[in-house]
């Protein structure tokens with residue numbers, strides 16, 4: 226699965242004229258494999274052994290290139306650090322209030338909401354976002370242990 230996504234992503238970059246450097250390759254691979262919606266800082270820390278000359282700013286610049294090519298989504302949650310998500314199919318996020326963990330889930334039923342909203346308001350709809358908040362299983366079990 227990862228291999229296919231990576232090859233498609235590299236093809237997309239090539240077709241938009243973006244040069245594939247070893248760093249870009251590694252950042253993309255990490256984003257595709259990681260389920261944690263990493264921040265630029267987390268990507269930097271995961272790859273700094275492999276690329277000692279790479280800076281957080283380099284990671285950021287590469288993420289911006291990927292975002293402009295439509296390969297990754299930047300998720301902003303009102304705090305200073307954005308998280309990055311490799312775009313496969315439309316999905317939603319459930320976020321832990323305690324530890325900030327973000328988990329993907331699919332709910333195709335919401336596609337109709339765009340049509341409904343457009344129909345009711347006359348807007349041309351571009352996108353929508355939905356976030357669910359709660360406590361993740363790890364935080365729930367830690368909370369019960371403390372009592």
Ligand SMILES: [Zn+2]
Nearest residue numbers: 321324361364
């Ligand atoms: Zn949690």
Ligand SMILES: [Zn+2]
Nearest residue numbers: 310316318329
């Ligand atoms: Zn996601």
